[in-house]
Amino acid sequence: MVQADLINPSTQAKSRTFKIAGEEDLIVGVIGYDDSHILFDHKTASQDIADPDAPYWRQLVVESQPSHYMLLEWLNGRKCDGAVWDVLRKPSIAPKKLAKAEVARVCANQDYCNWQMSDETLQSLQESNRETLEMYEARLALDCTKTRPEWYFQRRSVPRLDCEILDYARELWEHGQEVLHVRNTQRHARNSGACMLYGSPCKFLGICSGHDSPDSDKWKRKSQVHVELPGLEGDGRGVLTNSRIRCFQTCRRKHYYSYELGIERQDEAEKEALAFGRLWHVALAAYWSYFLEGNNVVCNNESPASTVGDFSNTDQAAFAG
Ligand code: SF4
DSSP states (O other), rough: EEEEEETTTTTTTTEEEEEEEOOOOOOEEEEEOOOOOEEEEEEEEOOSSTTTHHHHHHHHHHHHHHHHHHHHHHTOEEEEEEEEEEEEEEOOOOBBBHHHHHHHHHHTTTTTTTTTHHHHHHHHHHHBBBBOOHHHHHHHIIIIIIIIIHHHHEEEEOOOOOHHHHHHHHHHHHHHHHHHHHHHHHOOOOOOGGGTTGGGGOTTTTHHSSSSTTTTTTTEEOOOTTTTTOOOOOOOOEEEEEEHHHHHHHHHHIIIIIOOOOEEEOOOOHHHHHHHHHHHHHHHHHHHHHHHHOOOOOOOOEEGGGGGGOOOHHHHHHHOO
């Protein structure tokens, strides 16, 4: 987790109310090649990533998350030269039924998609012509690694000019002022257009529609409002993250329940998409730890700012622009 003061780029004033924070994946510098400091983020997606003109990549041009992370790095004296997005598309194929001839071939060769099949799978095929989990895994592995790896995985650079990061810093300051305003006036406007986003009801719909109350036994107060930042000290109400700003932009009432009142359902379960994303982060962290040790590459997340350049007067002058 990385934190920094929220600074008004026009006046250099520090916010007395808010800090900014984010959970970055990785910063790497390539020793012996150049002194680049590149921010890597790991993403999962359900939509097309193979087409360079796909909406996924177009949206990334205006996505605030790279700017948020790069601003955090800049404010901590580790100015990034760029960002790279590693994106994994989730599989859309499912276990399937096999034709009789295919079943016969697998049983005869004891092989499926270049994998040796276990006795359990061969036995199961005698009783059913549906792929076992082992067979599905073999077909999926072949699809990911040989047949169409570009469908599943893409790595793209995400450029951000200094002026774009400064623009984001200005927007972030303004958002901070707006959050402060609604906090002080206690006017947390509802946005009915966001109640059914992504085809499912907002978790606070029961409260907003008068069928439930934040004080009912279905809800509890969170001890810390940023669940994605477990290492954060305090209750987190004075911290702005990219997720929090996005929530505020989506619906101020939702922001109030999530980040000001800080409530969650007693039975709140981790969503499948979140769980998958978390697993993907763990897997890529393991991959990178191996890669970093063996390939002359360093992770700078833990480096003191002085080793990679402070947030110098020159940089601060840029913020004053
Ligand atoms: S918090 Fe906002 S998005 Fe959620 S139900 Fe209420 S008005 Fe709709």
